[in-house]
Amino acid sequence: MKWVMALLPLIGGLAVAIQASVNGGLGKRIGSLEASFVSFSIGTLALLFLVIFFGKGNLLAVGQVPKLQLIGGLLGAVYIFIMVLVVPQLGVASSLVAVITGQLIMGAIMDHFGLLGGKQIPFDSKRLVAVVLFLIAVYLFNKK
Numbered sequence: 070m071k072w073v074m075a076l077l078p079l080i081g082g083l084a085v086a087i088q089a090s091v092n093g094g095l096g097k098r099i100g101s102l103e104a105s106f107v108s109f110s111i112g113t114l115a116l117l118f119l120v121i122f123f124g125k126g127n128l129l130a131v132g133q134v135p136k137l138q139l140i141g142g143l144l145g146a147v148y149i150f151i152m153v154l155v156v157p158q159l160g161v162a163s164s165l166v167a168v169i170t171g172q173l174i175m176g177a178i179m180d181h182f183g184l185l186g187g188k189q190i191p192f193d194s195k196r197l198v199a200v201v202l203f204l205i206a207v208y209l210f211n212k213k
Contacts, residue, residue, distance in 0.1 A: 085168075086161055092149060093156030105150040137185070163210040170203040 088108075096104035120128065131139070148168075156164045177196050183189030 086165055089152045089156045089164055090161050092153045093161070096153035097157050101150060101153045104153045105146065108149055108153070109146055159211065163207075166203075166210045167207050170200075170207050173203055174200055 092108050180190040181192040
């Protein structure tokens with residue numbers, strides 16, 4: 070079961086790369102905001118179907134969660150819009166390297182301070198080297 074948990078993020082990463090390319094092409098044809106809207110709408114409908122037929126949680130409890138936990142969809146929309154905008158300009162790989170670097174930096178900050186209830190993991194020299202290497206990767210992927 071542990072290998073499945075390691076494999077799922079890999080599959081998610083593959084899906085994000087395909088999504089970036091598909092949404093970038095859609096954005097070139099119908100407009101960036103419009104493509105973001107269409108992408109999110111189709112995803113919302115798919116999730117609605119899954120909730121209706123397979124959901125086991127309590128959707129009505131959404132009113133009782135901390136309000137900060139409700140911004141995930143907004144952050145997802147920001148991400149989709151940015152990717153629709155930049156993928157046609159930079160390409161999929163360059164865009165994803167930048168996204169992953171941003172995720173790594175924010176993740177390191179969140180870990181260091183234990184933000185949003187996460188485990189506190191100090192930012193050390195190994196993590197600093199990793200961040201610097203990712204920043205170098207962003208530069209190399211975007212260097213003409």
